Amino acid sequence: IPDNLSYEEAALTEPTGIAAQAVLTKASAGVEDLVVVVGCGPIGIQAVQIAKVSGSRVMITGADGDDMRLNLAKELGADWTVNVSKEDPVEKIVEISHGYGADIVIECSGAVTGIQQSIELVRRQGKIVAFGLTGKETIPIPWDKAVFKDCRLEWHFSSQGATWDKVLALFA
Secondary structure: OOOOOOHHHHOOHHHHHHHHHHHHHHOOOOOOOEEEEEOOOHHHHHHHHHHHHOOOEEEEEEOOOOHHHHHHHHHOOOOEEEEOOOOOHHHHHHHHOOOOOEEEEEEOOOOHHHHHHHHHHEEEEEEEEEOOOOOOOOOOOOHHHHHHHOOEEEEOOOOOHHHHHHHHHHHO
16 A cells, blocks of 8 residues: 555555456546446446546436435546436437447446446447446346447456556555
8 A cells, every 4th residue: 555545545446446447457448438337336436537537538327316426426527427317328428429329338337227228328339348236137138239339348347456556556
């Protein structure tokens, strides 16, 4: 742990490592990529911060009851926040991207609609990184739409030690 970090700050290394591995390693997010983070839990908000540090433009989604989290995400760098109970995130990303869709979708909600919308949100030949857990629910996937979009799906779970080193360097 770098000398300028407290133990409390360093305790965030593990969840931030999960977000960092999703955004940096699996998705390879970078300058001017349009990233959508589906789900505004702690790891989703950390994914926003990591994507912003990488130079990406970021939209994050949440639902009713997530207003405090969406406001926090905005304060921490999200360019756009969408409450999916009040606004269609697909329409919003079409507007933002001029019809193309997101370069990268980070699915960390585990919600049926969030998982299904990931395919709607991603552009043709874009990337989806999926790590939101559903419980034990089976999710119907719009398979043909995903095939026609020719998008890449990366499954994600946990992080590597090297990612922890990157996160600690970012924290420092």
